[in-house]
Amino acid sequence: MQQADVVLLDRLIPPAIVELISPRARRIYVGKQGGCPSISQAAINDHLLDAARRVGCVVRLKGGDPLVFGRAGEEAAFLRARDVAVRIVPGVTAASGVAADMGLSLTHRGVAGGLSFVAGHGRTDADEAVGPSVDTLASSSHPDTLVVYMGLGKLPALRERLLAQGRAPCTPALAVEQGTTARQRAVFSTLEQLPEAVAAARLRSPTLLVVGAVVGSAPGWARRSSQGDLCILEGPQGRGSDEVERAVEELLQGRLDEGGRLAWSRAKEDATDMLFVEHERKLASVA
């Protein structure tokens, strides 16, 4: 980036990164914003091609990973088809950044068998609306972690879809606005209550959604749970550890009459005892 002659920048590039750009480089701002009039993808492509043909080194600077809902593939294909050499530098995608910040593993062993990313897209940006949508969510199996990029506008539909697929209403869920930035705001909730919780907190785009048992491993979830707003979460069928089940059963019997709800995810029999330790602590906090 220090050798760039021209840099095309997206929205939300952290100032510390912008400062790395050579002072002699020309900077072209091509940020798009959902719900606002903004530059089209075709215009960005033309800017890139024009710059590549005029000068030596052009950098297209995006946030996150450019190959995960980042349009780098389209821009690279456009340029390659016009004989412009392209080199892509990978990045930390928003899901990884948010997971690290929240202290939750996207693929906690014994809890999530896999990890899926889908794009929900904004509520008003017509250009984005043509992309994939929550319709693709039919693919998500229950023990998997689901991360939804740009899904705020379709959150109620997302909930309906996931519930219809049999996901438990009490599946831990998380919405993070402007994740990994100083302006980050996070809402921990359940799948059932997420749209209302997000609305109450007035979260706005860009907001990343994470749905799945792994959200229950975040310290933020434990804090929320300890405030008495726990719920029952079913893990993979028939995979429950007897010990965990017994502990939960005992607690359930003591708590359900009071209207309290308990969160737990079943650890696989052959998993380590770490989840059990977590459960003990979590359950102890409401005992």
Next chain:
Amino acid sequence: MQQADVVLLDRLIPPAIVELISPRARRIYVGKQGGCPSISQAAINDHLLDAARRVGCVVRLKGGDPLVFGRAGEEAAFLRARDVAVRIVPGVTAASGVAADMGLSLTHRGVAGGLSFVAGHGRTDADEAVGPSVDTLASSSHPDTLVVYMGLGKLPALRERLLAQGRAPCTPALAVEQGTTARQRAVFSTLEQLPEAVAAARLRSPTLLVVGAVVGSAPGWARRSSQGDLCILEGPQGRGSDEVERAVEELLQGRLDEGGRLAWSRAKEDATDMLFVEHERKLASVA
């Protein structure tokens, strides 16, 4: 990392990163290798806890993103349950690194509606075998990109599973050994032929697998395809652009008699013309 008193290192940390470690820091190698006797996860946890209780700043250094099949969640939960403060720094997961290096978008708009990561795990490491497996692949819908971490040992089973789900045998597929390192080796093939192609190239662990139409957007796939080993790839049903379909039909009629096979993925009607441009070039190379 410059302030670390102790650093616990995984296998395959690039030397340039290792050089960033403070010279005064104690380094503990805790790398695991599939098929070889190596340190257990419990022993790593104990090392971490011991170090955290003895000294000020302990760094656990992993390759890729520690929260995607990286066990950071388990290690963090173990430490948090013992009142050790944990901060997680996100990373570039292998899928992103390999995609950038191969020049393919994991979520090419109009081609892949989503992206899923699953772990196949090694063939002999008993410790790894307890994790999720190709059984979770039932979740993958066809227009999605599927990335399999540590799936080399289960590649034939993976193929059977995906074919049984209705994925086209000619779906573009890619296997990359030691991705993003100087020793990287990549095999472009089809889902149907991938196990044999991987065996012929003698790829070994660690190897990442990518299956899906997006692999067809990699320049490496185009090069392979131009050598006459093309195949027909079905895109999302009913989404074909008439123009692309006509072009492909014409080429099919001219080529099928000769036993040749053509690769294409249907662009959505509302997508840009970039894929079509790519197809024109690809198809022109076999005309």
